[in-house]
Amino acid sequence: MELRTLRYHAIAVAILIFIFFIISTLASNLVVPTRYTIDKTAPMYLDYAYYIDKTKTKTFDTIINQPELLTHQPFSDVPWSFSQQNYWLFLDLENKSLNKQNVVAHFDNPMVDHLTVYRLDKNNKLIETYKLGDKEEALSLFEYSVPHIRFLVERKSSQRLVIKIDTIGISKTPVNLYRDKEFIDLVRSQTGIWGIFVGVLLMAALYNLVLYFGIKDRVYLIYIGYIVSAITLMGAVLGFGFYLWPKQWQLFIHEQIVFSNYGVAFFTLAFCTMFLRYHKDKCWRYKMSIALLWLMFTLAVCSLFIPENIAAPIFFGVMVLLYITCIILIYNKLRSGFRWAKFYVLSWIPLIFGAAIQPMELTGVLPYTFATRHAFLVAILCEVILMAMALADRVRYQRERALYHATHTQQTRLLNSSKLKQAFMTLQSQNRSTTLCLIKIRHFNSLNTIITSSQGYTLIKHIAKELELELSHEREFTNLETDLNTSPRLADLSSGVFACISTKTQNQEMLEALLTKIISSLPKQYEIKGLNLQLSYSIGISSAGKSNDFEYWLKRGYLALKKAKGSVNQVGSSSNGNNLMMDVALAAKLQQAIKTNQLALYYQPQINLLSNHVSGAEALLRWPDPTYSNLSIEELIILAEHTGIINELTLWVIEQACKDIVELTKNGYNEHTISVNLSAKNLTINNLAEKVENILIKYQVPAHLLKFELTESAFVDSQDALIKLVDELTALGIKVVLDDFGTGYASLSYLVNYHFSELKIDKSFVFDLPNNPTHQVIVQTAIDMAHNLNLSITIEGVETQEIHHLLKDMNADCAQGYLYAKALPYTDYLHFLKSQYSLKMLDSSF
Structure with a gap:
């Protein structure tokens, strides 16, 4: 236990002792009055007797004249009960002192209904009658709460008290006689308590x-x-x-x-x-x-x-x-x-x-x-x-x-993102390095379709236990919970994603190597009811900059995980060198840039391999503002998708592409096409084909000069809506291109269900085309298949003259890549077109 905690405990014990001292002092002043009745404090002798009238018919005179009815025993021996009967108590007092005594008779039962006290002299002559009890009226509150009478006993004399108790319920009525001083002590003690x-x-x-x-x-x-x-x-x-x-x-x-x-x-x-x-x-x-x-x-x-x-x-x-x-x-x-x-x-x-x-x-x-x-x-x-x-x-x-519950997941009892955020904020306040490391069970969401939720949570806890053990061997991973003896370093972000924080300043490669080593030690199999699940893992790394935005830091980690999906080494990273905040504020600036035409389209030429002429170009989005010059366009598109402005952005791109088509036509390029990319999110644009038609009419653009490129991600969510859109665009005369052909799971089925005009081979098959016979077969097969289906085909990723000539020998239609040009601003692209045509250097160049 810490010294400070012990100090506070000592203070608390001292306060407790002081309180007990006060209580003991108070208790010593609250005397026990029943020990000081008058027979113990004065030469007063008492004699007791009682009679129980079960018929409730005896009168005062009857009782006085029949002394043989009395039982001469102390009042403590009276057999009190809940039966409805009257109790007659006789108390004889003999004052043997030379002084008269002021006596107070206390009847300790404030709930008695009727309590009548007859005071007699030694010859049984009635001196005074007193009426007490809660059924009596005109009593003071003091007489109700503390039933009592006061009387005087002369020196060397005797008196008798005859007490009649007539009540329903608790009949026991202790009777004690006090001098004035002791009775005051009694009242004081009672009142204090x-x-x-x-x-x-x-x-x-x-x-x-x-x-x-x-x-x-x-x-x-x-x-x-x-x-x-x-x-x-x-x-x-x-x-x-x-x-x-x-x-x-x-x-x-x-x-x-x-x-x-x-x-x-x-x-x-x-x-x-x-x-x-x-x-x-x-x-x-x-x-x-x-x-x-x-x-x-x-x-x-x-x-x-x-x-x-x-x-x-x-x-x-x-x-x-x-x-x-x-x-x-x-x-x-x-x-x-x-x-x-x-x-x-x-x-x-x-x-x-x-x-x-x-x-x-x-x-x-x-x-x-x-x-x-x-x-x-x-x-x-x-x-x-x-x-x-x-x-x-x-x-x-x-x-x-x-x-x-706020810091742990309910199902797995592991730390959650709240504890991760708390640790992040603490490290940021200390200006320490904070690198988020995400480790995901690959295909966990798919596993959830064949195992129950409880089995999934058990799997997560099993992997977390092994992962926690591996992390405990590495000092660079910070403890997320310092109050527990276990000092966990791992947080559960649900869906099979775990998070930890590296505080060591190191290069990216070293951290990736360490995490790869860690996941190599994790279980590769897990048995559920006889089924051996095969497990693999992905890693996402996100380094935090000077900003203390936890959500952005975490989002970059998820983006890194997404990059790791198709990675061979299963590691993805998302650096934070530009310190740009991917948040609502940035989305608002992007939206404002759309409205004020601060964005621009760059064009990468597409070369007709038969004529070596530029037949068209792919429009690529750019944000020329120097503040955002280093921003990844892929992240910009993701931001637009997440904040709901992707459709607004897409319509701007289409309209700007049509404007540039008009300008190209004015410069003599009447058959030059522009390709615009569409994503799955664009399918939510209401009446997209109609809006595109309105743009074409507005700028008087021939429909065949505009192309739309669709990737497989657009085909997953809504097949029917996409088929309808492709048919509507084709009906307008717009060419629809199947982009990244060959990388999807069911690309061939798309050729059957959709009216495409063109295929576009992904660059992953092109980079090593001269040295990869398998890729040569795939590309050649795709070219032949496209031609047999009356489709044209474009190959992207061409970077060498060897690939250019190889594709030309394969009878590919068009090619696109850095060999010809990178994406250029419209003005530079126009100069590129003029230089190519005026010099007629295509044949000699390639």
Whole structure:
């Protein structure tokens, strides 16, 4: 553990010791008044007797005149019960001192209905009658909450108190006599405990309300219900409720005290179920809990209509079911690893003891003392404090869980792009080198069509484990998570793509060699239900520049992966030397350039091999602005496709090509064609053929001078739409060229389904044509096939005179390549045309 953490722990322990010191000081000042009754503090002798009138027919005179009915035993031996019967308590006082004594008789049961006190002299002559109890009117709040009477006992004299208790429900009424000073101590102690109890519980309720508004978890509302019901119950049992509610409310609560008990039990079980998240599991334990909640709710409603002496024993029986159910719920969660609920489990310890002490004291099993009288209140107080800690622990757990889900993939439990971004931003702030390394399971998306999702996730976890092991041997790959002992270096970007960050400053070749070595150690096979999947991997590398744009950095990595698809060594890289941001801002500038004609078309000539004349040219897009001069046109096209402006760009290219055709015609090149490339995204242009026709009409361009070149990517998404487009363009007289012929998977089928005018052989077959007999056969076959289908054919990538003559011998129609010219701006291209024609050097040159 870090020194700073230990220091904070020491401060926390010191604060805890200081708090316990305050509590102990407060407790020492809250005396135990029941130890200081008048018989222990003054020469006052007491004698006890009682009589239980089960018929409730005996009168005061009857009881006084029949002393043989009395049982001479201490009041602690009175067999209190919930039966409807009257209790007559006799208390004889003899003051043997030489001083008169001011006596306060305290009757510790604020819920008693009728409590009548007859004060007699030694000859049983009535001196005074007192009426107490919650059914009596015109009493003060103090007399309701602390039932008592005050009287004077002269020196060397005797008096008798006859106490009649007539109530429904809890009849036990402890009687204690105090001098004024001790009674004041009693009231002070009670008031102190009540104030602490109510204050702590109200603060806990406000705390949970704040948590609810902050987290929106209903478990906090349920706990507030528990707190309010606990305050209501204890306020009725101990008497302080008269200071919390209007008097009529409190008197009604007294009448329905069993309902309040059910309220505490109901919210206890509901909170236990919600806090332990059983409402998410919906298992048999949850159903058992719901059934018991419904039972308690039903019995609580019934308690409003049946006498308390009947409802109370039923409630105590339900309490047994409550404890059993809660123990089952808690034990199951602890067994399944719910260690974060430790404070909640501890909170049950004082609650169990306190809840057991109260009924045992009420039924006479435990003797009455100030401590036992307030045991349940103190137990609830301790439980609420521990529960506040449990709720705070739950908030911490939920925060950690939310953070975990935010930084890990749900299915594989691996770090995700959020953690990768966090590590990237940290490294950027430290001005450290950040090179993104992406490793992809090749054809993973295709594998997903034959294996289940769970099998795919298992495969990813298996490869990630092996890859993590390989990365751990190389110090240059940074840890993405520093708080865990495992210190993972790998992030899962889904779809079989993994990411790591190299922080070593090195050249591209060294990093590529290292990553190639790493993937060579990864599994090449993986068995799923008897099937041995053959695995291979691609690598994408993206180096970050001074910019701290994570999305751009990651996007370049994906572009590098895309380049690696057709790479022999399966490695692709995307350098960041130009520090150009491929983002929305750049797309906006590109769109503005389209609207203001800041773009340009460059032309690469296509040579008719039969006449050695320039028959046409391919239009290639350029952005002449020096700021973007180094921008790859391929990336520019990708940006346009991703941001939806590719169609706008394509229409601009078509229109500019038509303008240049008009200019070429004016310069005497009446049969010079211009070829424009179309991509799959252009198929989404509504009524493309009609728009092209409108452009041709607008500039009066002969349709046969305009060509459209289509690559295989345009054929994949929508066959029907493309067939329709090719037919419409052909009907207009526009020639449609099948570009990059020979590189696709089903190029021959395209010749059957589409009305092409021309084929264009990809340059990959041309570079080594003189030395590659196989390529010679392919090219010759393609030329013969095209001619047999009445199609012309153009060969691109011609860079040497040897290839030029070889193609001419093969009877190819046209050729294109650096041998003739690179792509030229329109003005330079026009000069190129004039020089070629005026000098008539084609035959001699080639």
